[in-house]
Amino acid sequence: xxxxxxxxxxxxxxxxxxxxxxxxxxxxxxxxxxxxSLNLATVYRTLKRxxxxxxxxxxxxxGEAPRYNLYHEEERHHxxxxxxKCGGVFCMEGCVEGLKTLLPDxxxxxxxxxxxxxxxxACSA
Amino acid sequence: xxxxxxxxxxxxxxxxxxxxxxxxxxxxxxxxxxxxSLNLATVYRTLKRxxxxxxxxxxxxxGEAPRYNLYHEEERHHxxxxxxKCGGVFCMEGCVEGLKTLLPDxxxxxxxxxxxxxxxxACSA
DNA sequence: CTAGTTGCAAAGCATTTGCCTGTGG
DNA sequence: CCACAGGCAAATGCTTTGCAACTAG
Numbered sequence: 001x002x003x004x005x006x007x008x009x010x011x012x013x014x015x016x017x018x019x020x021x022x023x024x025x026x027x028x029x030x031x032x033x034x035x036x037s038l039n040l041a042t043v044y045r046t047l048k049r050x051x052x053x054x055x056x057x058x059x060x061x062x063g064e065a066p067r068y069n070l071y072h073e074e075e076r077h078h079x080x081x082x083x084x085k086c087g088g089v090f091c092m093e094g095c096v097e098g099l100k101t102l103l104p105d106x107x108x109x110x111x112x113x114x115x116x117x118x119x120x121x122a123c124s125a
Numbered sequence: 126x127x128x129x130x131x132x133x134x135x136x137x138x139x140x141x142x143x144x145x146x147x148x149x150x151x152x153x154x155x156x157x158x159x160x161x162s163l164n165l166a167t168v169y170r171t172l173k174r175x176x177x178x179x180x181x182x183x184x185x186x187x188g189e190a191p192r193y194n195l196y197h198e199e200e201r202h203h204x205x206x207x208x209x210k211c212g213g214v215f216c217m218e219g220c221v222e223g224l225k226t227l228l229p230d231x232x233x234x235x236x237x238x239x240x241x242x243x244x245x246x247a248c249s250a
Numbered sequence: 251c252t253a254g255t256t257g258c259a260a261a262g263c264a265t266t267t268g269c270c271t272g273t274g275g
Numbered sequence: 276c277c278a279c280a281g282g283c284a285a286a287t288g289c290t291t292t293g294c295a296a297c298t299a300g
Contacts, residue, residue, distance in 0.1 A: 003254055003299055024290085039257050044290060046255090062185030062238075065289080081232060092227045099241065102217045106246030107206060113187075115238045116224065121231030128274055128279060149265085164282050169265060171280090190264080 010034040011046050012055075012070065021059045021067030021089050059089060061115065079114040085123035092116070135159040136171050137180075137195070146184045146192030146214055184214060186240065204239040210248035217241070 014030035015022055022030065028043045047068055050056040057075075059067045061082055067089055081090045099112055118124075139155035140147055147155065153168050172193055175181040182200075184192045186207055192214060206215045224237055243249075 005255065005299075007256070037257075040289095041258080041291075042256055048291095060187030062187055063191075066188075079227060081228070081234075084235065090229075090232075092229060094227050096221050096223045096227065098221045098223075099239070102204060102219050102221065102239070102241065103206070103243075104215075104217060106249070107215075107241075107243060108249045109206075109241050109243040110209065111242040113238075113240045113242075114224070114227070115240075116227065116232075116234050117236040117238075118228075118232060118234040124231070124233045130274075130280065132281065162282075165264095166266075166283080167281055173266095 006035055007031075007038055007042050008046055008050075010038060011043060012050070015056065015068055016070045021069045023065040023067050025065070027068065061089060079116070081116045081118065081120070083120040083123050084117055085119055088120055090120060132156075132160055132163055132167050133171050133175075135163060136168060137175070140181065140193055141195050146194045148190040148192055150190070152193065186214060204241070206241045206243065206245070208245040208248050209242055210244055213245055215245060 010031040011027055013034065014027050018026075018030065024040065024043050024047065027047070028038060028040050031043070032038050047056060051058060051068075055071055056068045057071050059069060059080060061067070061080070064087075069091075076093060077095055078091050078093050079095065081092055082088070083090075096114070100109060103109055135156040136152055138159065139152050143151075143155065149165065149168050149172065152172070153163060153165050156168070157163050172181060176183060176193075180196055181193045182196050184194060184205060186192070186205070189212075201218060202220055203216050203218050204220065206217055207213070208215075221239070225234060228234055
């Protein structure tokens with residue numbers, strides 16, 4: 001991250017203002033409201049740089065496009081929820097106990113991911 | 126699944142004999158030992174059919190190629206462990222309590238996935 | 251100025267599809 | 276027989292890269 005260009009600002013704003021993780025295509029669409037000439041290749045390059053700089057985090061739901069979020073300093077350990085109907089992804093605070101009880105003998109655990117599926121408030125209404 | 130072709134047999138054998146989930150490319154390589162003319166497109170088509178017939182299951186680790194396993198009737202609810210060193214994926218029996226405590230108000234949960242990361246016995250030695 | 255960025259187009263790579271030939275039952 | 280399968284090649288969709296033009300500092 002060296003230069004402060006309008007493209008980069010538009011991309012960061014798009015992610016930050018959405019309130020939920022966005023895919024590269026969604027970011028492109030949103031950021032074009034500010035910079036119409038914005039190119040998808042630039043979105044990918046910028047996301048890569050922002051990721052290396054630790055300014056964005058990636059959420060990978062199996063079988064789906066990666067989604068990007070701004071990194072917040074106060075960010076805690078959290079997990080994600082995916083709505084089966086609208087496909088939206090949401091963050092959930094907290095975690096569960098007892099994950100180590102799943103480990104067979106000889107395995108050492110250094111990290112984990114939990115993904116819940118179901119219906120979000122809007123879709124279950 | 127209608128016809129019983131040598132290609133399909135080779136693909137099923139390759140998956141069954143490996144003992145671990147295989148990617149399409151790995152399946153191609155293994156099955157070509159039996160049917161050298163086997164084509165990658167056939168592997169994809171066959172995996173799709175076997176999947177729809179419930180004969181194979183897919184394991185999707187975020188950011189990695191999908192891996193396929195034979196489905197066993199006695200198969201129970203389980204989760205997976207991925208070794209950070211060798212990249213191997215292993216199944217773990219059991220589950221944890223309290224996943225519902227993660228849900229924010231208004232969310233309804235219908236399913237979940239848990240993925241543990243760390244070192245397998247061979248790599249932690 | 252000038253190195254980092256961008257837009258565009260082309261290249262990559264995994265996966266899918268069209269089409270015609272081959273074959274299992 | 277003949278509808279399902281397979282081989283091959285082209286098409287697709289997402290992501291990356293080469294390169295010349297542009298611009299922030």
